[in-house]
Amino acid sequence: MADLIRMVTGEGERFPDRDLHPDLLNRLTAEANKTAGHVLRMCIRALDYLPPVDITFGDFLRGVVTADSDLVADDDRGYRIAFVEAFRRRGIYPRDCRSLAVDSLLWEEPDEDVALGWLDGIDTSHKESREDLWKQAIDNAAAFYGRLKDRSRLPAETLRKMGLALDDDAPKTIRRSIKDGGAPAFDVQSVRTTRRIGPDGEELPQLVVEIVQERRGFSDAQEQTNVDASGHRSRAADFIFRGGCTLIIDLHSAKVRYIVSKDILSASRLEAQRRFLFERETESLGATYFGLDSREEPFAFLHRNG
Numbered sequence: 001m002a003d004l005i006r007m008v009t010g011e012g013e014r015f016p017d018r019d020l021h022p023d024l025l026n027r028l029t030a031e032a033n034k035t036a037g038h039v040l041r042m043c044i045r046a047l048d049y050l051p052p053v054d055i056t057f058g059d060f061l062r063g064v065v066t067a068d069s070d071l072v073a074d075d076d077r078g079y080r081i082a083f084v085e086a087f088r089r090r091g092i093y094p095r096d097c098r099s100l101a102v103d104s105l106l107w108e109e110p111d112e113d114v115a116l117g118w119l120d121g122i123d124t125s126h127k128e129s130r131e132d133l134w135k136q137a138i139d140n141a142a143a144f145y146g147r148l149k150d151r152s153r154l155p156a157e158t159l160r161k162m163g164l165a166l167d168d169d170a171p172k173t174i175r176r177s178i179k180d181g182g183a184p185a186f187d188v189q190s191v192r193t194t195r196r197i198g199p200d201g202e203e204l205p206q207l208v209v210e211i212v213q214e215r216r217g218f219s220d221a222q223e224q225t226n227v228d229a230s231g232h233r234s235r236a237a238d239f240i241f242r243g244g245c246t247l248i249i250d251l252h253s254a255k256v257r258y259i260v261s262k263d264i265l266s267a268s269r270l271e272a273q274r275r276f277l278f279e280r281e282t283e284s285l286g287a288t289y290f291g292l293d294s295r296e297e298p299f300a301f302l303h304r305n306g
Protein backbone atom coordinates (compact mmCIF):
# COMPACT_ATOMS: atom_id res chain seq x y z
CA MET A 1 0.00 0.00 0.00
CA ALA A 2 2.80 2.43 0.91
CA ASP A 3 4.67 1.59 -2.32
CA LEU A 4 1.48 2.22 -4.27
CA ILE A 5 1.04 5.67 -2.73
CA ARG A 6 4.69 6.56 -3.38
CA MET A 7 4.26 5.47 -6.99
CA VAL A 8 1.38 7.92 -7.36
CA THR A 9 2.75 10.87 -5.41
CA GLY A 10 6.52 10.49 -5.56
CA GLU A 11 8.75 11.03 -2.56
CA GLY A 12 8.19 14.49 -1.10
CA GLU A 13 5.79 15.55 -3.88
CA ARG A 14 2.22 16.78 -3.60
CA PHE A 15 -0.62 14.55 -4.69
CA PRO A 16 -1.26 15.36 -8.38
CA ASP A 17 -4.08 17.79 -9.18
CA ARG A 18 -5.11 15.88 -12.27
CA ASP A 19 -7.52 12.96 -12.25
CA LEU A 20 -6.05 9.53 -11.55
CA HIS A 21 -6.40 6.63 -13.92
CA PRO A 22 -9.47 4.47 -13.11
CA ASP A 23 -7.31 1.33 -12.88
CA LEU A 24 -5.11 3.01 -10.27
CA LEU A 25 -8.14 4.20 -8.32
CA ASN A 26 -9.59 0.69 -8.35
CA ARG A 27 -6.28 -0.72 -7.11
CA LEU A 28 -6.07 1.88 -4.33
CA THR A 29 -9.67 1.17 -3.32
CA ALA A 30 -9.12 -2.59 -3.24
CA GLU A 31 -5.96 -2.26 -1.14
CA ALA A 32 -7.60 0.18 1.27
CA ASN A 33 -10.63 -2.10 1.61
CA LYS A 34 -8.43 -5.13 2.31
CA THR A 35 -6.42 -3.21 4.89
CA ALA A 36 -9.58 -1.98 6.63
CA GLY A 37 -10.85 -5.57 6.78
CA HIS A 38 -7.63 -6.75 8.43
CA VAL A 39 -7.81 -3.95 11.00
CA LEU A 40 -11.46 -4.71 11.78
CA ARG A 41 -10.73 -8.41 12.31
CA MET A 42 -7.82 -7.55 14.60
CA CYS A 43 -10.09 -5.34 16.71
CA ILE A 44 -12.81 -7.99 16.91
CA ARG A 45 -10.37 -10.77 17.86
CA ALA A 46 -8.99 -8.55 20.64
CA LEU A 47 -12.34 -8.57 22.45
CA ASP A 48 -11.68 -12.14 23.61
CA TYR A 49 -8.31 -11.10 25.07
CA LEU A 50 -9.62 -8.41 27.42
CA PRO A 51 -10.26 -8.61 31.17
CA PRO A 52 -13.96 -8.91 32.09
CA VAL A 53 -13.95 -5.68 34.13
CA ASP A 54 -12.17 -2.32 34.29
CA ILE A 55 -11.03 -2.32 30.65
CA THR A 56 -8.63 0.44 29.56
CA PHE A 57 -7.41 1.54 26.14
CA GLY A 58 -4.02 0.10 27.09
CA ASP A 59 -5.67 -3.26 27.76
CA PHE A 60 -7.27 -3.11 24.33
CA LEU A 61 -3.93 -2.44 22.64
CA ARG A 62 -2.39 -5.43 24.43
CA GLY A 63 -5.40 -7.53 23.43
CA VAL A 64 -5.00 -6.54 19.76
CA VAL A 65 -1.29 -7.34 19.73
CA THR A 66 -1.62 -10.65 21.61
CA ALA A 67 -4.60 -11.96 19.64
CA ASP A 68 -2.95 -11.15 16.32
CA SER A 69 0.37 -12.63 17.41
CA ASP A 70 -1.38 -15.86 18.40
CA LEU A 71 -2.88 -16.27 14.95
CA VAL A 72 -0.23 -14.65 12.71
CA ALA A 73 3.29 -15.27 13.97
CA ASP A 74 5.06 -13.18 11.30
CA ASP A 75 3.71 -9.63 11.04
CA ASP A 76 5.42 -8.95 7.72
CA ARG A 77 2.95 -6.18 6.84
CA GLY A 78 3.57 -4.25 10.06
CA TYR A 79 -0.02 -4.15 11.30
CA ARG A 80 0.91 -4.58 14.96
CA ILE A 81 3.59 -1.88 14.76
CA ALA A 82 1.06 0.45 13.13
CA PHE A 83 -1.38 -0.11 16.00
CA VAL A 84 1.30 0.60 18.61
CA GLU A 85 2.40 3.75 16.81
CA ALA A 86 -1.18 5.01 16.52
CA PHE A 87 -1.74 4.57 20.26
CA ARG A 88 1.63 6.20 21.05
CA ARG A 89 0.77 9.27 18.99
CA ARG A 90 -2.39 9.69 21.06
CA GLY A 91 -0.55 9.32 24.36
CA ILE A 92 -2.08 5.95 25.24
CA TYR A 93 0.38 3.76 27.14
CA PRO A 94 -0.50 0.42 28.76
CA ARG A 95 0.31 0.02 32.43
CA ASP A 96 2.84 -2.49 33.71
CA CYS A 97 4.74 -2.64 30.42
CA ARG A 98 8.46 -2.03 30.17
CA SER A 99 8.19 -0.47 26.72
CA LEU A 100 5.99 -0.17 23.67
CA ALA A 101 7.88 -2.92 21.86
CA VAL A 102 5.47 -5.47 20.43
CA ASP A 103 6.95 -8.31 22.48
CA SER A 104 6.52 -6.31 25.69
CA LEU A 105 2.83 -5.74 24.97
CA LEU A 106 1.93 -9.42 24.76
CA TRP A 107 -0.09 -10.72 27.69
CA GLU A 108 2.17 -12.86 29.85
CA GLU A 109 1.70 -16.61 29.80
CA PRO A 110 1.52 -18.51 33.12
CA ASP A 111 4.93 -19.31 34.61
CA GLU A 112 3.94 -22.95 34.99
CA ASP A 113 1.88 -25.17 32.72
CA VAL A 114 -1.73 -24.92 33.89
CA ALA A 115 -3.41 -27.91 32.26
CA LEU A 116 -7.12 -28.32 32.93
CA GLY A 117 -7.69 -32.06 32.83
CA TRP A 118 -11.37 -31.61 33.56
CA LEU A 119 -12.44 -29.96 30.31
CA ASP A 120 -14.00 -33.22 29.14
CA GLY A 121 -17.31 -32.06 30.61
CA ILE A 122 -17.28 -28.86 28.55
CA ASP A 123 -19.19 -29.01 25.28
CA THR A 124 -16.96 -27.55 22.54
CA SER A 125 -18.94 -28.82 19.56
CA HIS A 126 -20.03 -26.46 16.82
CA LYS A 127 -23.61 -25.18 17.05
CA GLU A 128 -25.54 -23.70 14.16
CA SER A 129 -28.40 -21.78 15.76
CA ARG A 130 -28.14 -18.92 18.23
CA GLU A 131 -30.49 -20.70 20.61
CA ASP A 132 -28.21 -23.75 20.69
CA LEU A 133 -25.19 -21.52 21.21
CA TRP A 134 -26.95 -19.79 24.11
CA LYS A 135 -27.87 -23.10 25.75
CA GLN A 136 -24.34 -24.38 25.24
CA ALA A 137 -22.89 -21.28 26.90
CA ILE A 138 -25.23 -21.62 29.91
CA ASP A 139 -24.43 -25.31 30.38
CA ASN A 140 -20.70 -24.77 29.96
CA ALA A 141 -20.66 -21.93 32.49
CA ALA A 142 -22.46 -24.13 35.03
CA ALA A 143 -20.07 -27.04 34.41
CA PHE A 144 -16.98 -24.83 34.67
CA TYR A 145 -18.30 -23.25 37.87
CA GLY A 146 -18.91 -26.65 39.43
CA ARG A 147 -15.37 -27.78 38.74
CA LEU A 148 -13.71 -24.53 39.76
CA LYS A 149 -15.67 -24.49 43.02
CA ASP A 150 -13.50 -27.41 44.05
CA ARG A 151 -10.45 -25.39 45.10
CA SER A 152 -8.18 -28.42 44.61
CA ARG A 153 -8.68 -28.22 40.85
CA LEU A 154 -6.15 -25.37 40.61
CA PRO A 155 -3.15 -24.38 42.75
CA ALA A 156 -3.70 -21.47 45.15
CA GLU A 157 -1.06 -19.36 43.38
CA THR A 158 -2.87 -19.82 40.06
CA LEU A 159 -6.15 -18.67 41.61
CA ARG A 160 -4.40 -15.54 42.84
CA LYS A 161 -2.98 -14.86 39.38
CA MET A 162 -6.57 -15.04 38.17
CA GLY A 163 -7.32 -12.04 40.39
CA LEU A 164 -9.63 -14.08 42.61
CA ALA A 165 -9.70 -14.31 46.42
CA LEU A 166 -11.23 -17.66 47.36
CA ASP A 167 -9.43 -18.62 50.57
CA ASP A 168 -10.51 -18.05 54.17
CA ASP A 169 -8.33 -14.93 54.46
CA ALA A 170 -10.25 -13.08 51.73
CA PRO A 171 -11.67 -9.68 52.78
CA LYS A 172 -15.07 -9.97 54.42
CA THR A 173 -16.44 -7.43 51.96
CA ILE A 174 -16.24 -9.97 49.12
CA ARG A 175 -19.67 -11.37 48.28
CA ARG A 176 -20.23 -14.68 50.03
CA SER A 177 -22.11 -17.82 49.02
CA ILE A 178 -24.72 -18.97 51.54
CA LYS A 179 -24.91 -22.41 49.90
CA ASP A 180 -21.16 -22.89 50.38
CA GLY A 181 -21.17 -21.99 54.06
CA GLY A 182 -20.18 -18.36 53.59
CA ALA A 183 -17.17 -19.02 51.34
CA PRO A 184 -16.16 -16.24 48.92
CA ALA A 185 -18.44 -16.35 45.90
CA PHE A 186 -17.53 -15.97 42.24
CA ASP A 187 -19.41 -16.04 38.95
CA VAL A 188 -18.45 -17.78 35.73
CA GLN A 189 -20.12 -15.31 33.43
CA SER A 190 -19.14 -16.69 30.06
CA VAL A 191 -17.66 -19.85 28.54
CA ARG A 192 -17.45 -19.79 24.77
CA THR A 193 -15.50 -21.58 22.08
CA THR A 194 -13.69 -19.83 19.24
CA ARG A 195 -12.18 -21.29 16.10
CA ARG A 196 -10.04 -18.77 14.29
CA ILE A 197 -8.57 -19.42 10.87
CA GLY A 198 -5.16 -17.93 10.08
CA PRO A 199 -4.01 -16.57 6.70
CA ASP A 200 -2.44 -19.93 5.80
CA GLY A 201 -5.53 -21.91 6.75
CA GLU A 202 -4.29 -23.01 10.18
CA GLU A 203 -6.98 -23.41 12.85
CA LEU A 204 -6.71 -22.03 16.38
CA PRO A 205 -9.45 -23.52 18.60
CA GLN A 206 -9.73 -21.88 22.01
CA LEU A 207 -12.00 -21.72 25.03
CA VAL A 208 -12.60 -18.23 26.46
CA VAL A 209 -13.77 -18.12 30.08
CA GLU A 210 -14.73 -15.00 32.03
CA ILE A 211 -14.81 -15.17 35.84
CA VAL A 212 -15.84 -12.27 38.11
CA GLN A 213 -15.93 -11.54 41.82
CA GLU A 214 -17.73 -8.68 43.59
CA ARG A 215 -16.66 -6.75 46.66
CA ARG A 216 -18.50 -4.11 48.68
CA GLY A 217 -16.83 -0.70 48.61
CA PHE A 218 -17.08 2.23 51.01
CA SER A 219 -16.35 5.90 50.43
CA ASP A 220 -14.28 6.08 53.62
CA ALA A 221 -11.00 4.18 53.35
CA GLN A 222 -10.80 3.50 57.09
CA GLU A 223 -14.32 2.10 57.12
CA GLN A 224 -13.32 -0.12 54.18
CA THR A 225 -10.39 -1.49 56.17
CA ASN A 226 -12.55 -2.19 59.22
CA VAL A 227 -15.28 -3.98 57.29
CA ASP A 228 -12.71 -5.95 55.27
CA ALA A 229 -11.33 -7.33 58.53
CA SER A 230 -14.46 -7.86 60.59
CA GLY A 231 -17.35 -8.07 58.17
CA HIS A 232 -19.46 -5.92 60.49
CA ARG A 233 -20.96 -2.80 58.95
CA SER A 234 -23.54 -0.31 60.15
CA ARG A 235 -24.86 0.60 56.69
CA ALA A 236 -25.06 -0.52 53.10
CA ALA A 237 -22.04 -0.33 50.84
CA ASP A 238 -21.48 2.81 48.77
CA PHE A 239 -20.45 1.01 45.57
CA ILE A 240 -19.57 -2.37 44.10
CA PHE A 241 -15.96 -3.14 43.23
CA ARG A 242 -15.28 -5.94 40.76
CA GLY A 243 -12.33 -8.11 39.82
CA GLY A 244 -11.68 -11.33 37.96
CA CYS A 245 -10.08 -12.69 34.84
CA THR A 246 -10.40 -13.93 31.30
CA LEU A 247 -8.84 -17.33 30.65
CA ILE A 248 -7.65 -18.16 27.14
CA ILE A 249 -7.42 -21.97 26.97
CA ASP A 250 -5.90 -23.95 24.10
CA LEU A 251 -8.36 -26.73 23.27
CA HIS A 252 -5.66 -28.91 21.70
CA SER A 253 -3.63 -29.19 24.89
CA ALA A 254 -6.23 -28.04 27.49
CA LYS A 255 -3.58 -25.63 28.79
CA VAL A 256 -4.23 -22.06 29.90
CA ARG A 257 -2.40 -19.80 27.44
CA TYR A 258 -3.20 -16.46 29.07
CA ILE A 259 -4.67 -15.19 32.32
CA VAL A 260 -5.87 -11.62 31.74
CA SER A 261 -6.82 -10.46 35.21
CA LYS A 262 -7.93 -7.52 37.32
CA ASP A 263 -7.14 -8.31 40.94
CA ILE A 264 -10.09 -8.14 43.35
CA LEU A 265 -7.55 -7.35 46.10
CA SER A 266 -5.94 -4.45 44.23
CA ALA A 267 -5.74 -1.50 46.65
CA SER A 268 -4.80 0.93 43.86
CA ARG A 269 -7.80 0.03 41.68
CA LEU A 270 -10.12 0.25 44.69
CA GLU A 271 -8.77 3.66 45.65
CA ALA A 272 -8.98 4.90 42.04
CA GLN A 273 -12.66 3.93 41.83
CA ARG A 274 -13.32 5.58 45.20
CA ARG A 275 -11.70 8.82 44.07
CA PHE A 276 -13.58 8.74 40.78
CA LEU A 277 -16.91 8.37 42.54
CA PHE A 278 -16.54 10.60 45.57
CA GLU A 279 -13.73 13.10 45.09
CA ARG A 280 -14.78 14.91 41.91
CA GLU A 281 -15.21 18.67 41.96
CA THR A 282 -18.41 18.56 39.92
CA GLU A 283 -21.23 16.13 39.21
CA SER A 284 -22.30 15.02 35.77
CA LEU A 285 -25.21 16.57 33.93
CA GLY A 286 -27.16 13.34 34.50
CA ALA A 287 -26.96 13.87 38.26
CA THR A 288 -28.88 17.13 37.78
CA TYR A 289 -31.90 15.16 36.61
CA PHE A 290 -31.49 11.74 38.20
CA GLY A 291 -29.41 12.36 41.32
CA LEU A 292 -26.43 10.36 42.54
CA ASP A 293 -28.29 7.08 42.06
CA SER A 294 -27.45 7.35 38.35
CA ARG A 295 -24.10 5.79 39.29
CA GLU A 296 -25.84 2.43 39.18
CA GLU A 297 -26.48 2.83 35.45
CA PRO A 298 -23.37 1.55 33.60
CA PHE A 299 -23.56 4.01 30.71
CA ALA A 300 -24.09 6.96 33.07
CA PHE A 301 -21.14 5.72 35.12
CA LEU A 302 -18.97 5.52 32.02
CA HIS A 303 -19.68 9.09 30.91
CA ARG A 304 -19.50 10.85 34.25
CA ASN A 305 -17.19 13.83 34.63
CA GLY A 306 -14.04 13.59 36.71
